[in-house]
Amino acid sequence: MKLLSFWCLSILLLFDLPAAAQSYFQQALDYQITVRLDDQRHELHGEWTLTYTNNSPDTLHFLYLHLWPNAYSSKRTALARQLLRQGKTDFYFAPLSNLGGIDSLAFRQDEHLLQNEATTYGPDVIKLPLASALLPGKSSVLRTPFRLRIPPSLSRLGHVGQAYQLTQWYPKPAVYDRAGWHPMPYLDQGEFYSEFGRFTIHISLPQNYVVAATGVLQNARERKWLLDKAQSSRSDQSLGQALLSVDSFPPSAPTTKTLTYVAEDVHDFAWFADKRLQLRHDTLQLAGRKTPVDVWAFFTTVEAELWAEATTYMKRATRFYSEQIGVYPYPQVSAVQCPGSAGAGMEYPMITLIGREYTAPSLDGVLTHEIGHNWFYGILGSNERDHAWMDEGFNSYYDHRYADTYYPDKGKTQRLVFDQAAYRYYNITGRAQAPATTSGQLRAYNYWTGAYTIPALALRQLAQYLGEGRFRTAMQAYYEEWKFRHPQPADLQRSLEASTKEDLDWFFAGFMQSIEQQDYRIVGVKEVDGRTRLTIRNRGRIAAPFPVQAGRAGAPTDRVWTPGFTGIKTLVLPGTSYDYLAIDPEQLTLEVQRQDNWWRARGLLPRLEPLRLFSFTESGRYTSLLLFPLPLYNRHDGLQAGIGLSNRTLLPRSFEWLLAPAYGVGSNRLVGFAGAQQRWWPRRGRIREIALQGSYRSFHFRTFATEGLPLRYQRFSPGLRLSLQPSRKRQWTQQFHWRSIFLRQDRLRFDAQGNRLPLDQTDQWIHELSYTFERPQVLAPFSGGLYVEQSRYVDPFGREQTYVKARFELEGSFMYEQNRSFHWRIFVGRFLSNSLRQSNFLPENAFSLFDRGRDDYRYDNLYLDRSAGEDWGRQQLAQRAGGLRAPLPANFGLGRSNKSIVSLNLSLDLPFTPDWLPLKPYLDAASYALPASTTVDREFLWVGGLALEWLDGKLGVYAPLFGTDRLMDRLAEQGGLAQRIAVRVNFRDLMPWRWIDNQDTW
Secondary structure, eight states: OHHHHHHHHHHHHHHTOOGGGSOOOOOEEEEEEEEEEETTTTEEEEEEEEEEEOOSSSOEEEEEEEOGGGGGSOTTSHHHHHHHHTTOOTTTTSOGGGOOEEEOOOOEETTEEOOOEEOTTOTTEEEEEEEEEEOTTOEEEEEEEEEEEOOBSSSSSEEETTEEEEOSOSOEEBOEETTEEOOOOOOSSSOOOBOOEEEEEEEEEETTOEEEESSEEOOHHHHHHHHHHHHHHHHOTTOOOOOOOGGGOOOOOSSEEEEEEEEEEESOOOEEEETTOEEEEEEEOOTTOSSOEEEEEEEOGGGTTGGGGHHHHHHHHHHHHHHHTOOOOSSEEEEEEOTTOSTTEEEETTEEEEOOOOSHHHHHHHHHHHHHTTTBTTTBOOOTTTOGGGTHHHHHHHHHHHHHHHOTTSSHHHHHHHHHHHHHHHHHTTOOOOTTSOGGGSOHHHHIIIIIIHHHHHHHHHHHHHOHHHHHHHHHHHHHHHTTBOOOHHHHHHHHHHHHOOOOHIIIIIIITOOOOBOEEEEEEEEETTEEEEEEEEOSSOOOOEEEEEEETTEEOOOEEEOOOSEEEEEEEESSOOSEEEESTTOOSOBSOOTTSEEESSSSSTTTOSEEOSOSOOOSSSEEOEEEEOOEEETTTEEEEEEEEESOOSSOOSEEEEEEEEEETTTTEEEEEEEEEEEEOOSSSSEEEEEEEEEEEEEEEEEETTTTEEEEEEEEEEEEEEEEOOOTTTOOEEEEEEEEEEEEEEEEEEOTTSOEEEEEEEEEEEEEEEEEEEEOOSSSOEEEEEEEEEEEEEOTTSOEEEEEEEEEEEEEEEEEETTEEEEEEEEEEEEEEETTTTOSOOOTTSEESSOOGGGOTTOOSOOSOTTOSSSGGGGEEOOOTTOOOSOOOTTSOTTEESSEEEEEEEEEOOTTSOTTOOEEEEEEEEEEEOOTTSSSSEEEEEEEEEEEEETTTTEEEEEEEEEOHHHHHHHHTTOSHHHHOEEEEOTGGGOHHHHHTTGGGO
């Protein structure tokens, strides 16, 4: 009985095993597709036949089919939504006639008509229930006619005139593997995962088209025609820089031809057709192959000179990858230059599509990268959608190796600096996502670093640690084990660990699957018994290996690689009296903070020396300081000769400072500004950044004309900013900010006889708490904030006053056609308490419908003439408070209130103006509460006109043309139109360090 129970339990467990625990299997597909190109209607008409062999242990009752051309069938598909998230609006605003898709489908299994079902993935993924279940080890034949409406080139599939890129163009089953089905909608950012199989493709089209395709051409006559054309193209010296135009296509031949291609052991089939294509042909004999590889390069006359050596580059790249990883197994390799390329290039089995390039090295680099995808994607068929780093990252590592080998003096250092800086910036500031994040979930700015940069840099670290021989052996073993199969990340890790006999969790669980850091720091050096004890702390959580180098008398010793660790460890080095000790001085690892990787035995400040000025980058070898000229101007200081000095480079530091002294030629006084901040980036939770800040500014704001005496203001402001991580779904950014502002201003004093007394100063503290938010969505972005402010001060009459005020701002836009938007802004301000609420006296802190220099009582902005009354200085406006775009003199009390204001600012990008002329009409309307002594409670003002704006409104010119009589009368008193024009120059937002920290909006 016990034995029977044991066997019953064993059988139950066997059948209950999850798919992931089953042994590896792979489905087999055999495609037979016949199509005809209609180049007048830009359509394909075809018949699709698929023999599907079920090699899984499961009985299949349905298939998931990808109909990826339907990604272009509406503006609500996953592709359309992703393009909008990336800020791309071409497809959203495309006319309906530009939509594409696949239709006229009627799937049959044997003679049974099948009824497909819609899925939640969208129109480009369907579920196809089978009439007869597909048993393990059995095959079934599916058939359907289809029509493909080829859209204008937008992503990958498409046409430019009569140049066709037929990619992801036919019904394709989703992969079924140990984890089950993998249905996925088509995306632009995020590639593919498909079953290997055999393709037999018949293509009918006009006789004079040149076709480049996956697979081997079966038509001997067509092959001879291509070879003859390649020879004539090589000898034709008239090929020049002809302009590429859709109007330059020759007429299609009245006769047609049918071409047949066969491809085996591939998981996709792509083809390209263009009547203008020239070509080159060569062959490549590789060690380990019996037959040579055909090498084809197809190009238009626009890049004929650049592509003259394309086959040389392609042969060299194919040989390089074959030697590094494994012999190229396919019979041909092709590249096509095409105006509809997705980005710089796009890979398909045996063939790659290349966009415009402008130099031979750049063409060679793109060809190499895309040809390399034959290994990482084509032969090693990983799931690109879920694990983009397994193909893009590994391929990037090898194309970098290729570039370093054949172009050692062209940009290696710059590329490494850029790649390291990108990784370190996003990781330090908490903006990073793990490379293992799926493509659809990676934010646009993280896709490059996560899928390409970090894996390539981590592989470089691994290869340097293992040594070239061990690394190459491990990669070749991985290739041999998994070629023409679907490796998962765990398979890759098992293979590399088996070959190297190393624990590679630091690579996979560390750099690939997390945003943890490697952050080693030298914390102590001691000489004991003729040896040097070097103590190092890893402040990160990735225990990755790293090199240590010691130098004596300016000559470095050999670097020694050390296995990684967490916490503190002491290394013992032979000898003493080293001049320096360094962790990773050649930047071979993904070290995130390098400022503390060096120890020097000599120097006044060995931790800081040597200094390097005029530097935007830092390496750890030097202490980098950014020194730059800073010319300034305002009316009361005149031209100012200034110098800026900062420890901030492109990369953020935990402690940053800026010092900018200047000498005012007009005031003969020292002026300038300074600032510092201490920043923390929590590694987990909702908080992205905590910043403790302080700033100081001192300029002159007024001149006592009788004596030419400038009056100085000083502004000191401490603050604390808390930034939250954006939410996963809405991508809102949110901040909480507290700041206090201490203002000290010179004040004139006179005796009873009118004689000026020594200057006095007035002091005031202002405290503000705010919450701000932003949603950077491309069609309808908006941002806003709620601010509460409190202050106690002494007014000009010597009376103590207090107030608490609140304001709410909300602004945004709505894009009504491509690159044209309707812009809006709402402002509501109210004093919650104000000791001058019922007074006719309007202090500087009263709400204002305008934003002139005199209205900036907190001294937040920089103005050319802060105290301007009725002269040109009043024409500079910012956009706060009411935001009315009219340079009304500040001498008038019009538009100011001790109680409340409400305003609305509108503008419209005109549809018929060129992009270089951002002309827009604007309309501002506002209401403000009047003092109690007036006969009415509120007054309404409005003004409208024409504007020119640049840099999202940071620069603007405004001509008020009509509005409320009282407002327009005051403007008319200033003179002609030139005196009524307002200018916005938001100097504060134009500072370059503000742009650097907004890089996550790329």
